[in-house]
Amino acid sequence: MLTLVDTNNEVAYVTPDDEAERQAEVDHYQILDTLPEEEFESLVELAAIITGSPISLMNILDHDRQWSKAVFGDESGQSILRSESVCQYTIMKDENFEIEDLSKDERFMNMSYVEGNPKYRSYSGYPLITPEGYRVGALCVLDTKPKKLDESQKKSLKTLANEIMARLELRSKQRQLERLNKEKDLFLRAVNHDIKSPINGIISSAHYLQNLWDGEKEELFEILSMIEISGHKLINYTSELMSNAMFQSDSKLHLDNVAIDELIKDLIHIYTPLAKSKNVDLKLNCNTPVSFRLDNEKFKLILSNLVSNALKFSTKGDTIIINADISSKSTRELRCSVTDTGIGIPEEFLPTLFEKNKNHQRQGTQGEISTGIGLPLVKQFVELHKGSIRVNSKKGQGTTFNVSIPEHKEMQ
Structure with missing residues (x-):
């Protein structure tokens, strides 16, 4: 289903039904407005070579813009309005989206990149699909002459798009692991502090009773009470730790x-x-x-x-x-x-x-x-x-x- 979004002062653009969830996934990957990186640029260049296209881009569809993480053969910039992009249609389905001649398609024939330089004519793109099924962007190739990709080229474009997505997912997992490691370090420091205190109290009291104490029963009662309280604190604390671990699993x-x-x-x-x-x-x-x-x-x-x-x-x-x-x-x-x-x-x-x-x-x-x-x-x-x-x-x-x-x- 196509949903038109009015951007107030610009042409409306289409969005999938799960746009809110899709946008959340875009934000989750933390890729927007990051610097160029060789691992993505090499895959984009490979897409251009395999399809015989002079231009190839890795595009991420943000709220109201299309931002290019990696670009081959195009110096026109990294960002355009989402309402002007072709990839807004690519993310509507889990399949290749192709236009043989942009100048003959009423949706794009008046766009600056079709009427003026660089006079794009053909477009073919495949969505970047997350493991949960959300389409956060597209890998696309363009040419200045009308053409269609053959099935082998389309399959290669899909393979490269999936590889890009796999690398984004790997980065997400790495960030999550780094965050968990930081939380673990903080947790262990807290545990170390909170458990050491009652244990030290128990050890010092036991040592005192064994080696130094020869006083009154009242003092003995106070020492034993402190040992008992420290033991209870340990029991309560370890119970809370176990509960927290079970809650997270x-x-x-x-x-x-x-x-x-x-x-x-x-x-x-x-x-x-x-x-x-x-x-x-x-x-x-x-x-x-x-x-x-x-x-x-x-x-x-x-x-x-x-x-x-x-x-x-x-x-x-x-x-x-x-x-x-x-x-x-x-x-x-x-x-x-x-x-x-x-x-x-x-x-x-x-x-x-x-x-x-x-x-x-x-x-x-x-x-x-x-x-x-x-x-x-x-x-x-x-x-x-x-x-x-x-x-x-x-x-x-x-x-x-x-x-x-x-x-x-x-x-x-």
């Missing part, structure tokens, strides 16, 4: 028959020492005597995040209740809830609570760290199970998370 379910009651009891056992250290009461109401088919590790992470969050934002005298039961409908459903009487969630957080948002990063009641990734990950894994999650919270009065997951009968 592509996920699929690995289904198994899971004993839900045992899984939850094991999880509660892990968090009991932390609950005791904060003087928080953990209660469990579990009515899941039969196995249930789901992804064991992902469900464990769902529940672990919810319990960890409840503990993080609870304080002395608070209570956390974990409820779980399996409905007896035709399609069985696991229903779990985690309720706490802690500090609650600010009302302004609730609309975007399950989105990755730096503004959601809050310290726990004892300074526990948070990256804001836990709840988005929980939602991702719940929805991967075709389930749902709801939250009710009031600041200063506590929070309840309700999770429902249908049973998966088929293995994935």
Whole structure:
């Protein structure tokens, strides 16, 4: 389908239906207005040689202009209005676009490059197509006399256009890799800093107890408390790191028959020492005597995040209740809830609570760290199970998370 775009003070030009996405891909490759480069100029020259054409160009179609990255045999400039270009039609389809005589085509017969110098007559171009199928530009050849390319020449033009696109894609991947390496370096520095601190505290305290301490029980209690707090910080931090890594990865379910009651009891056992250290009461109401088919590790992470969050934002005298039961409908459903009487969630957080948002990063009641990734990950894994999650919270009065997951009968 041809769509005419009015450029206000210029002739309209045609655009494909996916123009917005196409333009985003143009911007993604970061090729516009860059300096000439031998690797592209050599391919453009080869296109001219193979097709017996005096002129060849590698063109990128921007918002309202055509910009030439590489040019052979034409000194007229690197940029023209998109409304004046022939390549605007080349990017409309995934095939060769050819005009035997531009002077006889009403779309181009009055263009300056046809009426005046260099008096172009023939044009043949093939689109530069991204792996996602967007046409960001074209490789084209022109001549000052009317002509048509034979099938072998058209095939060669297509091959060279694909090679140009492959090199653009390789550059994009290289930039992405460089960016990831920079992020990795920053990440490792942060990890190094954040993990060293509690580890050094544990090591120095242990050394002191083993070799130097001979004081009162009160001092011993303070040292042991510091070791305990440092250990909890390490647990919280490594949990956040694991959650972040899992959030970034592509996920699929690995289904198994899971004993839900045992899984939850094991999880509660892990968090009991932390609950005791904060003087928080953990209660469990579990009515899941039969196995249930789901992804064991992902469900464990769902529940672990919810319990960890409840503990993080609870304080002395608070209570956390974990409820779980399996409905007896035709399609069985696991229903779990985690309720706490802690500090609650600010009302302004609730609309975007399950989105990755730096503004959601809050310290726990004892300074526990948070990256804001836990709840988005929980939602991702719940929805991967075709389930749902709801939250009710009031600041200063506590929070309840309700999770429902249908049973998966088929293995994935």
